[in-house]
Amino acid sequence: MEDEKVWKVVLTSWEPFTNVSGVKTYKPKTTWTAEEDKLANVNPKALNVIFNGVDL
Template identity: 45%
Template sequence: MKAYIKSIDEKAWCAMLIGWEAPKMDDNNGKVTKPEMQWATEEEKLANAISKALYVIFCRMDMQEFKRIAKCIVAM
């Protein structure tokens, strides 16, 4: 699985290891999630990388396994 995800995108594997959170921005209420239309190019690339990795994982498992891990936040 590691080799396959890394072959798709090295950032995808890194995102699987460290986790991913949507970009934040400062607001009157503190830090809030930044709307996708305001993401910088690098933020979009990282979000795309994690989507690719999750797609690979979800496509490689049966429904029972999917239900077991569906609520997990990070892959490790």
């Protein structure tokens, strides 16, 4: 069973971005916080959950 963080990513998605003057801009990996780096590692697990739940 996958943990709660993975399920949250499945439901809401996750993308590292900043909001500059109302414009959504993706953050370069070199500027990610430790928490964003952890969440980035959860994203592939979430995709795996989705792909394994889909039949041919």
